[in-house]
Amino acid sequence: MLFALLCTDKPGGLQLRLDTRPDHLAYLNDLNAKGILKIAGPFLGEDGKPTGTMAIVKAETLEEAKAISEADPYAKAGLFSNVEIKAYNWVINNPEA
Template identity: 65%
Template sequence: MLFALICKDKPGHLQVRLDTRPEHVAFLNDLNAKGALKFAGPFLDGEGKPDGSLVVIEAADNAAAQAIAAADPYAKAGLFESVQVRPWNWVFNNPASA
């Protein structure tokens, strides 16, 4: 089952994001190697600076998706103001259905 992790950064925490990015990228690379990561990237503010994240993962259920979200180094570093974990259906341009 797919889940969208919709993460909003705390205001004024860009440096936390920048400092934690190497660990976050390693975490996503590990998810990708396990086949759990479908895609990911930052949301951008009006100045083009990152201010959140969208991460789409495959997980067994909501509890497993919540655990993955909580294990993200960005979450552990206190970067996020909020994190929504929502079931998601990839309908269009899904490479798995091609």
């Protein structure tokens, strides 16, 4: 099952995001190597700077998706003001369909 992780940065979190980015990317690369991560990237503000993160992950349950989200170095560093996790059905352009 797929889940969308919709994460909103705290106001003024850009420096924390930049400082934590190498660990965050290493975490995502590990998820990708394990076949868990399907897509990921930042939301951008009008100024083109990151304001949050969206990731699609493969997990058996909502609880597992939540654990994946909570293990992200950005989450551990306290970057996010809000995280929403929703079941997701990848219909168009899904390479596994």
